[in-house]
Amino acid sequence: MSAHTSAKSPLKGYFAVWIILLMGTGLTVYAATLDLAPYNAAIALGIATIKATLVALFFMHVYHASEKLTKLVVISAIFFLLLLLGLTMSDYATRLWS
Amino acid sequence: MRLTKRRYPLADSSLTPVHEHHGEAFAAHNPALLHHFATEEQQRDSASLGMWVFLATEVMFFGGLFCAYLVYRRWYFGDFAAASKSIDMWAGAINTAVLICSSLTVVLAVWAAQTARKALLVGMLILTMLFGLAFLGIKSKEYYDKFEEHHVPGASFSFEHVPIPNHPGEYAVPRHAEIFFSLYFVMTGLHALHMIIGLGIFSWLLWTAIKSRFTPEWHTPVEIGGLYWHFVDIVWIYLFPLLYLIDRHP
Numbered sequence: 001m002s003a004h005t006s007a008k009s010p011l012k013g014y015f016a017v018w019i020i021l022l023m024g025t026g027l028t029v030y031a032a033t034l035d036l037a038p039y040n041a042a043i044a045l046g047i048a049t050i051k052a053t054l055v056a057l058f059f060m061h062v063y064h065a066s067e068k069l070t071k072l073v074v075i076s077a078i079f080f081l082l083l084l085l086g087l088t089m090s091d092y093a094t095r096l097w098s
Numbered sequence: 099m100r101l102t103k104r105r106y107p108l109a110d111s112s113l114t115p116v117h118e119h120h121g122e123a124f125a126a127h128n129p130a131l132l133h134h135f136a137t138e139e140q141q142r143d144s145a146s147l148g149m150w151v152f153l154a155t156e157v158m159f160f161g162g163l164f165c166a167y168l169v170y171r172r173w174y175f176g177d178f179a180a181a182s183k184s185i186d187m188w189a190g191a192i193n194t195a196v197l198i199c200s201s202l203t204v205v206l207a208v209w210a211a212q213t214a215r216k217a218l219l220v221g222m223l224i225l226t227m228l229f230g231l232a233f234l235g236i237k238s239k240e241y242y243d244k245f246e247e248h249h250v251p252g253a254s255f256s257f258e259h260v261p262i263p264n265h266p267g268e269y270a271v272p273r274h275a276e277i278f279f280s281l282y283f284v285m286t287g288l289h290a291l292h293m294i295i296g297l298g299i300f301s302w303l304l305w306t307a308i309k310s311r312f313t314p315e316w317h318t319p320v321e322i323g324g325l326y327w328h329f330v331d332i333v334w335i336y337l338f339p340l341l342y343l344i345d346r347h348p
Contacts, residue, residue: 010209018202025194025338029187032343040347044339052332059205060328067143070150077154081161088165092172 017058024051130316138315149322153329160333163288167281167340170274176262177274179345183263184249185282189240190342193233194334200229201331204324207303211317216310219320223304226327230297237290244279251280263345282341289337292330299323 028047036043057063062074128138135141171178207222248256257272303323306312312320 014202014205014209018198021198021201022195025191025198028339028343029191032339032346033348035347040345044343048335048339051335055201055328055332055335059201060325065143065146066139067147070143070147073147073150073154077157081157084158084161085165085168089168092169
């Protein structure tokens with residue numbers, strides 16, 4: 001179905017992102033079977049964040065969004081999520097300090 | 099083009115006499131363009147901006163659950179690791195791949211709508227729904243197994259003598275594992291509910307696509323339904339490593 005694509009067709013990019021997402025899933029599963037001590041969670045979440053970013057930028061068309069307000073909404077959603085998680089975890093992580 | 103059965107009042111309908119508003123210069127413009135938008139691009143951007151604002155509220159909605167998960171995971175890490183290990187990792191991995199494939203078919207459906215390929219649009223919408231159903235099928239098998247193993251929180255919950263991974267001689271506290279499974283069922287259940295709603299949206303998109311109501315000028319529901327589907331995929335991209343892969347290494 002992608003044989004007759006014009007030069008401006010985004011199909012190549014869509015399939016490339018799809019392959020990277022599948023490889024990222026495989027890599028996540030493989031990394032989970034390795035003993036990387038404290039880095040297991042960091043690597044799993046790092047790969048997940050790269051995958052989520054690819055989906056948002058290319059599948060959800062944020063990268064090519066002509067409207068800056070769309071990007072502002074995306075960034076503020078991430079900002080407030082990090083505010084929620086970051087402040088909560090910094091509280092719980094430091095409760096035993098005395 | 100069949101413009102008479104559109105859902106919204108059209109620029110050339112009697113509700114919005116475009117000639118009176120804009121004069122002759124605008125008389126020839128696209129009839130799918132609502133009169134309060136300057137261009138088609140602005141009309142599309144406004145619709146997707148509205149959807150993104152809704153998705154921002156969804157980020158907060160799921161974010162609260164992720165926050166609760168992180169707090170309890172820190173407190174009861176060993177118990178969470180033991181409970182996580184009792185879930186079928188491969189079911190979760192296959193479901194991740196299934197959702198990624200469905201995201202590809204969604205983006206191809208949007209492209210098909212943009213380029214007026216009706217057969218491809220209908221095919222991709224059907225494929226997306228099949229992937230969605232496959233996801234829910236695998237998910238229900240996982241739930242069934244958890245019911246059989248008495249891992250569903252409640253009166254018959256049982257998680258006795260389950261070793262904590264990489265801590266020989268230590269066993270998970272059932273009450274703490276129960277918290278993991280509560281979060282597991284709420285988070286995956288809420289995600290599955292979003293999938294079911296997504297299937298409902300896509301059924302409507304499919305029906306509308308079959309009736310040839312989408313055109314390159316107006317296919318906003320395909321784009322916006324696609325945004326929703328991709329968002330649900332992103333939630334799963336985080337749920338998979340957090341719930342299935344806490345401490346898997348031998």
